[in-house]
Amino acid sequence: MRLNTLRDLLLIQLKDLYSSEGQILQALQHMAESAYSLDLRQALIAHIKRTEHQISRLEIIFEKMEMQHNGEWSEGMEGLIKECRIYIRAEGEPHIKDTALITAAQKVDNYEIICYSAALTYARELGFDDEAQLLEESLDEENTIHKDLINLAKGGFFSAQEQ
Numbered sequence: 001m002r003l004n005t006l007r008d009l010l011l012i013q014l015k016d017l018y019s020s021e022g023q024i025l026q027a028l029q030h031m032a033e034s035a036y037s038l039d040l041r042q043a044l045i046a047h048i049k050r051t052e053h054q055i056s057r058l059e060i061i062f063e064k065m066e067m068q069h070n071g072e073w074s075e076g077m078e079g080l081i082k083e084c085r086i087y088i089r090a091e092g093e094p095h096i097k098d099t100a101l102i103t104a105a106q107k108v109d110n111y112e113i114i115c116y117s118a119a120l121t122y123a124r125e126l127g128f129d130d131e132a133q134l135l136e137e138s139l140d141e142e143n144t145i146h147k148d149l150i151n152l153a154k155g156g157f158f159s160a161q162e163q
Contacts, residue, residue, distance in 0.1 A: 016077075017054075018062070018072065020115065021055045023077045024077060024108055029048060031044050032044035032048065040098050043149065050145060064128075064130060077108070113146065116139040
């Protein structure tokens with residue numbers, strides 16, 4: 001890895017995002033299948049669709065910048081996905097398990113929000129305005145997903161677990 005310029009750092013961040021999005025796509029499917037609540041399942045399926053769009057945007061960015069994206073693996077996302085798998089396989093009360101899945105999804109979203117924010121900042125600083133616009137769309141989606149998950153948790157999971 002070479003970090004001599006802000007463009008180098010942008011490339012690393014974009015590769016991490018691309019890998020992260022690809023890694024989480026499969027995990028989201030498993031999370032949706034294991035969710036007890038229909039609302040949670042639908043929220044995770046919506047997240048899958050947004051993730052597919054985000055991957056497409058990243059591919060456009062790589063093409064516009066004439067950069068390669070293959071062969072990278074996000075170690076940070078791998079750790080978060082391992083945690084998701086623990087909750088997917090867990091036995092126990094369905095509402096508590098769903099609450100754990102929401103927490104795991106929020107952690108994933110926080111990681112992605114940080115990565116998209118950094119990449120957006122670097123792209124703007126380097127004058128990649130079209131690419132920055134695409135990154136901003138994905139960042140906005142991640143923020144919406146995060147808020148939706150918070151609202152879902154507040155909307156019944158916490159109170160259901162006390163009953």
